[in-house]
Amino acid sequence: METQVKKTTAYDVVALIVLIVLAFLFIFPLYWIVTGSFKDAIAINSATPQWFPLEPTMDNFVRLFDRPALRWLLNTVIMAVAAMVLTCITASMAGYVLAKKRFFGQKILFSLFVCAMALPKQVILIPLLKEMSFLGLHDTLWAVILPTVGWPFGVFLMKQFSEGIPTELLEAVRIDGAGEIKTFTQIVLPIIKPGIGALAIFTFINSWNDYFLQLIMLNSQEVLTISLGIAKLQTEMSNDFGLIMAGAALGSIPIIVIFLMFQKYFTQGITMGAVKG
């Protein structure tokens, strides 16, 4: 028998090579977006693609900013930040009591949250649109913020994180006479902070990329998000790939940078939300 400690087998080497090839294929679309956004019309509309823009041009971006692209980006940021903040507040409060308190209706309520998560959330978009029109919120950013906050994933995630708060600590604080609000803000919040970080980045990215919700709720030029803006470019200028890629780059680079900065929290959030579903 060979040594038991970490031997590198032929399989490991082959696997690594396959992984590297796959990684290349997965990065390629992004590479093609970024390089495409700097290519001129001749390079774009030639049957022989340029693997790298030989004569890089800013023309696509100039034409992109002839449109209200920065407005689209701003709307997207406002939407994602608002959804993120509201979700973190409501979900951390709800998750904490679901994990640490005992009250009437607790089990039923939690099952309701879990069941709702298994539902196809796009199915409720049509009635949701009617509801938003009824509330006078259709075609405003609220119409894409509020449904994101209502989605119960955050509650579920924060309950998982709150399970880790030591009950003895809460008891001790209670005996010392601290009120409920003080207990929550000064004891609970600091402990579940990593969870809130995970939920924040998760909600931000999901809200940013929730194209279907945005498509249904938003129409007017002033409230378009970057996803809708790119889709609009695509329908209006279907073969102007340089311009479309400039839009795609503007829409995806910021969110990728944010993802890379916070990816530690992000992976933690995905994992915590899954166990014992």
Added chain:
Amino acid sequence: MAKNAAPARSHVLARRETFVSYMFLLPCLVFFVGFVIVPMFMCLFTSFFDYTMTDFNFIGFQNYVEIFQDETFLIALRNTVLIVVVSVPTVCIFSLWVASAIYNRKGAVTSFFRCVFYLPVVTGTVAVTVVWKWMFNQYYGLFNYVLSSTNVIDQNISWLGDKRFAIWCIIMILFTTSIGQPIVLYVSALGNVDTSLVEAAEVDGATSFQCFWKIKWPNIMPTTLYILVITTINSFQCFALIQLLTSGGPMNSTNTIMYYIYDTAFKTNQYGYANAMGIILAIIIAVFSALQFKVTGSSKKD
């Protein structure tokens, strides 16, 4: 210790705790009830109505009866099932392989690959879709260039305009945007498997296949179940790719239930009919999820 110490809490205390709990839950419940529960019931309720821009008449189950005689719906159902049946197993198997190939490498290597495979999700559906549309383009697309310059094809193919290829293009793009989350989940699940069990088995001369099948696989079963369910839900709801790439065409060959619902609601304004299809989709998804629970649950070992 507090758990055992309080078997007989006074009613007053219990009631106070209930009150406080609901105060904390209130903001969340407002959003949850208002924007999930209410639309859900509206969806169910209006599915029994002939509900358009002008009409709102109760018609019982007529929408449901009509749906199953609607040829377009049946085509959409078939396409949706095809997408689910192909993508769910491939996503699960592929992500499990990637995860098992990266989870015990150096921290930076694992996290590099995890990010790379998550990239299409973060990039966003629209950005990903438009670049694929360009690559699939009949005249300026990369695919036709690569395939014709290597003599695999002798003339350019209209990938998205051809009934035979369009849905497979969709399935492929869907695949790239679906495996990120399962990989993250599997990496963490495999990392949590008790290494002493695996080492003991290796000492006893178990092959790495046996190690995987007898020890790791049963341990990651809950994760597999979760991945099956979320991938199924997402594949059933495939919409954005279709709306952006093919609009259900050519000749309904890429029409899915979700896209057909959207089409019915917003092009012909038959809201009641669209909602009835939504309810059917929800039921189908629920049945699939329940089946997966049953199948994976019965094979689970303790």
